[in-house]
Amino acid sequence: MFETLSSRLSAAFERLTKRGALTAADVDEALKEVRIALLDADVALPVVKSFLDRVRNQAVGERVLRSVTPGQMVVKIVHDELAATLGGQAAGLRTDGEPPLVYLMVGLQGSGKTTTTAKLGLRLQSQARKKALLASLDVQRPAAQEQLRVLGEQAQVDTLPILAGQMPVDIARRALSVARLKGYDLVLLDTAGRLHVDAGLMAEVAQVRDLAKPAETLLVADALTGQDAVNSAKAFHDRIGLSGIVLTRVDGDGRGGAALSMRAVTGCPIKLIGVGEKLDALEEFDPQRMAGRILGMGDIVALVEKAKATIEEEDAKKLADKVMKGRFDLDDMAQQLAQLRKMGGMDGIMGLLPGVAKAKAQLAQANIDDRMISRQEAIIRSMTRRERRDHRLIDASRRRRIAAGSGTTVADVNRVLKQYLQMSDMMKRASKLGEKGLKRHGLAGILPRPR
Amino acid sequence: MSWLKRLSQGLKRSAGRLGEGIAGIFTQRAVDAATLGELEELLIASDMGVAASGKLRAALAKRRFDQDAGGDAVREALAESIASLLAPCERVLAPDAAARPAVVLVCGVNGTGKTTTIGKLAARWRREGKRVTLAACDTFRAAAIEQLEVWGRRAEVPVVRGAVGGDAAGIAYEALTAARARGDDILAIDTAGRLQNKAVLMAELEKLPRVLAKLDPAAPHAVLLVLDATVGQNALSQVEVFLQTVKVSGLAMTKLDGTAKGGVLVALAERFGLPVHFIGVGEGIDDLQPFVARDFARALVGLEP
Numbered sequence: 001m002f003e004t005l006s007s008r009l010s011a012a013f014e015r016l017t018k019r020g021a022l023t024a025a026d027v028d029e030a031l032k033e034v035r036i037a038l039l040d041a042d043v044a045l046p047v048v049k050s051f052l053d054r055v056r057n058q059a060v061g062e063r064v065l066r067s068v069t070p071g072q073m074v075v076k077i078v079h080d081e082l083a084a085t086l087g088g089q090a091a092g093l094r095t096d097g098e099p100p101l102v103y104l105m106v107g108l109q110g111s112g113k114t115t116t117t118a119k120l121g122l123r124l125q126s127q128a129r130k131k132a133l134l135a136s137l138d139v140q141r142p143a144a145q146e147q148l149r150v151l152g153e154q155a156q157v158d159t160l161p162i163l164a165g166q167m168p169v170d171i172a173r174r175a176l177s178v179a180r181l182k183g184y185d186l187v188l189l190d191t192a193g194r195l196h197v198d199a200g201l202m203a204e205v206a207q208v209r210d211l212a213k214p215a216e217t218l219l220v221a222d223a224l225t226g227q228d229a230v231n232s233a234k235a236f237h238d239r240i241g242l243s244g245i246v247l248t249r250v251d252g253d254g255r256g257g258a259a260l261s262m263r264a265v266t267g268c269p270i271k272l273i274g275v276g277e278k279l280d281a282l283e284e285f286d287p288q289r290m291a292g293r294i295l296g297m298g299d300i301v302a303l304v305e306k307a308k309a310t311i312e313e314e315d316a317k318k319l320a321d322k323v324m325k326g327r328f329d330l331d332d333m334a335q336q337l338a339q340l341r342k343m344g345g346m347d348g349i350m351g352l353l354p355g356v357a358k359a360k361a362q363l364a365q366a367n368i369d370d371r372m373i374s375r376q377e378a379i380i381r382s383m384t385r386r387e388r389r390d391h392r393l394i395d396a397s398r399r400r401r402i403a404a405g406s407g408t409t410v411a412d413v414n415r416v417l418k419q420y421l422q423m424s425d426m427m428k429r430a431s432k433l434g435e436k437g438l439k440r441h442g443l444a445g446i447l448p449r450p451r
Numbered sequence: 452m453s454w455l456k457r458l459s460q461g462l463k464r465s466a467g468r469l470g471e472g473i474a475g476i477f478t479q480r481a482v483d484a485a486t487l488g489e490l491e492e493l494l495i496a497s498d499m500g501v502a503a504s505g506k507l508r509a510a511l512a513k514r515r516f517d518q519d520a521g522g523d524a525v526r527e528a529l530a531e532s533i534a535s536l537l538a539p540c541e542r543v544l545a546p547d548a549a550a551r552p553a554v555v556l557v558c559g560v561n562g563t564g565k566t567t568t569i570g571k572l573a574a575r576w577r578r579e580g581k582r583v584t585l586a587a588c589d590t591f592r593a594a595a596i597e598q599l600e601v602w603g604r605r606a607e608v609p610v611v612r613g614a615v616g617g618d619a620a621g622i623a624y625e626a627l628t629a630a631r632a633r634g635d636d637i638l639a640i641d642t643a644g645r646l647q648n649k650a651v652l653m654a655e656l657e658k659l660p661r662v663l664a665k666l667d668p669a670a671p672h673a674v675l676l677v678l679d680a681t682v683g684q685n686a687l688s689q690v691e692v693f694l695q696t697v698k699v700s701g702l703a704m705t706k707l708d709g710t711a712k713g714g715v716l717v718a719l720a721e722r723f724g725l726p727v728h729f730i731g732v733g734e735g736i737d738d739l740q741p742f743v744a745r746d747f748a749r750a751l752v753g754l755e756p
């Protein structure tokens with residue numbers, strides 16, 4: 001799924017070849033594909049629309065980094081806006097205030113409320129050292145209260161003793177008084193699953209809210225939810241007033257677009273995510289990671305960021321001039337290697353160039369890895385300036401000296417020289433391709449063809 | 452209340468908005484590309500997915516409408532297209548009447564409504580005069596066994612259970628042995644919810660049919676995958692993987708009493724063509740309806756049955 005999305009997007013982006021600032025036409029073209037990607041990821045349609053409007057405004061006129069394609073630039077802008085919409089910084093739970101603090105858990109049927117209640121009790125009791133009491137107000141689902149009791153036992157968190165026949169509001173009242181009497185810091189109220197269109201049950205939980213005055217009212221929602229996420233989240237927020245969202249089943253392989261939908265329509269932060277059925281499977285929400293997951297293009301984003309930080313436009317220009325003139329010495333090679341390393345190695349630089357997959361295969365065949373890059377740099381550093389300018393000076397005895405100086409072997413030195421020759425050969429080929437061709441074919445166009 | 456009425460009532464809330472939207476679009480304008488685009492968006496908003504919505508739009512674009520064709524004519528046409536896509540999926544779940552018992556394995560991701568649906572099914576089969584046994588093979592989820600036992604009491608059918616944390620396949624084997632000895636008509640097996648990307652859990656599920664087949668090579672006679680109507684495009688992956696793992700023979704979709712429209716069924720029909728046996732329209736024991744393509748399609752676009 002990610003793979004196809006990625007390739008579809010890059011296909012659209014390769015069509016954007018113009019340099020300089022992004023034009024409205026460029027951006028619209030790219031965003032057509034982003035729209036489909038977001039819908040495929042289950043972001044609700046109205047949210048997709050307003051989101052893309054915002055991105056369009058930001059992207060048009062944005063300058064394209066020299067080393068990335070306009071399409072990659074758009075991805076980065078989309079990603080950043082996605083992460084910003086999802087919440088910028090991770091938001092914590094409110095733990096201050098007069099004890100007992102009440103957390104009220106609400107949501108649709110089967111979303112994971114009861115499980116999350118127990119997870120949260122465990123987390124707060126063990127990490128925040130809060131003495132927690134769990135209480136189930138679910139008188140609807142068969143064995144719901146028993147379920148929470150068992151989970152409490154597993155988590156070693158106390159649960160309110162079950163009194164058959166008691167109604168939700170009364171259970172809440174009892175939970176509060178027990179908590180006050182016995183000195184609990186926290187009361188977690190698990191409620192029955194309910195549809196947001198069920199006026200009766202919504203009124204009931206509003207009543208519980210009025211009674212318990214929760215410090216947190218958390219909507220527990222399934223990460224696999226589709227377009228309906230906007231309807232349910234908005235209705236819960238409007239009727240009950242949410243302070244946050246807990247997203248469950250993030251351990252599934254859904255793209256999680258519901259996170260964006262719910263965040264956008266409620267404005268509430270996503271505070272935690274459920275990543276499994278076990279009671280310790282509760283994690284902090286990370287907007288950056290979620291943005292990457294929804295968009296499915298985390299690699300490109302990271303590469304654009306790296307490019308921003310490391311590519312000196314001057315250097316790039318100088319090198320391009322040299323390549324064009326067919327002059328490329330060992331100093332240039334060392335510089336290239338250093339940049340490679342700074343950018344996170346071969347995988348890093350290749351993401352910046354089109355035709356990545358092909359180049360990757362070739363490099364794998366050529367056995368180039370990052371450790372090798374450091375070794376090669378050491379070898380070049382052990383050469384004299386004159387040697388670096390003119391490789392022809394490096395005879396057998398110089399090779400032995402260089403090997404000793406760099407802690408490598410003569411065979412290693414020979415290999416570097418051979419690679420240098422190959423590279424300058426490539427550069428010559430590149431200069432024949434011309435600047436346009438170089439950009440179009442990228443690394444794949446200049447790498448030696450595998451024999 | 453007739454089941455037809457119940458179905459349309461169950462779907463009314465969700466369909467209402469879609470219907471209103473369509474009426475809004477078409478009463479004011481003739482059917483042009485922009486209108487078709489808006490209509491397509493309404494389909495997308497029902498979880499039909501970009502691809503399936505696009506196809507329906509294309510089908511609709513080919514049809515001729517009067518210059519002043521109202522929303523109803525277009526809606527009728529749209530409902531027709533959806534109904535014809537879904538029609539092959541409209542098949543009743545008819546457990547092999549000759550088998551003693553016919554084994555129905557129920558599976559799906561967490562919290563979709565498997566246990567509840569089994570309870571409703573048991574009651575339904577009992578009404579039809581069938582002898583039914585339930586097997587509590589979810590030994591993992593807290594109080595899952597107790598939950599099924601409550602449903603067993605409601606439907607007045609026996610429940611075979613094992614120890615908490617016990618081997619699901621062992622309990623299934625035991626339940627089939629017991630149901631056989633009693634000469635039951637149907638054995639329904641409740642399984643733990645599992646996400647389809649969890650290989651270990653899927654391997655556990657795969658074991659069930661193998662163990663059952665030792666007693667009856669034809670078992671399980673039916674494998675029901677339960678989907679939640681609120682689910683988005685992940686349903687495609689759910690069906691694909693469960694189908695691979697346990698040869699799903701049919702689907703049930705729950706929670707259609709909310710505002711979720713369950714449009715992904717259309718995409719599923721296109722891709723897998725599996726029967727859709729039932730829809731769930733509430734938490735009560737009677738809130739289970741046979742799936743009827745035409746009614747579903749019409750209700751989806753806000754038309755009366």
Ligand SMILES: Nc1nc2c(ncn2[C@@H]2O[C@H](COP(=O)(O)OP(=O)(O)OP(=O)(O)O)[C@@H](O)[C@H]2O)c(=O)[nH]1
Binds near residue numbers: 113
């Ligand atoms: N894989 C996975 N499963 C989860 C997660 N959270 C909950 N579940 C499972 O989802 C199912 C439903 O969870 P419950 O906690 O019973 O859901 P609920 O919202 O209390 O359900 P109702 O009370 O019936 O509305 C169970 O099988 C849980 O084990 C999660 O983060 N990941």
Ligand SMILES: Nc1nc2c(ncn2[C@@H]2O[C@H](COP(=O)(O)OP(=O)(O)OP(=O)(O)O)[C@@H](O)[C@H]2O)c(=O)[nH]1
Binds near residue numbers: 559567568645705
């Ligand atoms: N509104 C509504 N709720 C339903 C429907 N079917 C099931 N539910 C509710 O959904 C929740 C989960 O149902 P279960 O039957 O426990 O789901 P499950 O698939 O067995 O869950 P796990 O065993 O935990 O994976 C319960 O609160 C049910 O009452 C339906 O058709 N409509």
Ligand SMILES: [Mg+2]
Binds near residue numbers: 191
């Ligand atoms: Mg619950």
Ligand SMILES: [Mg+2]
Binds near residue numbers: 566589643644
């Ligand atoms: Mg269950």
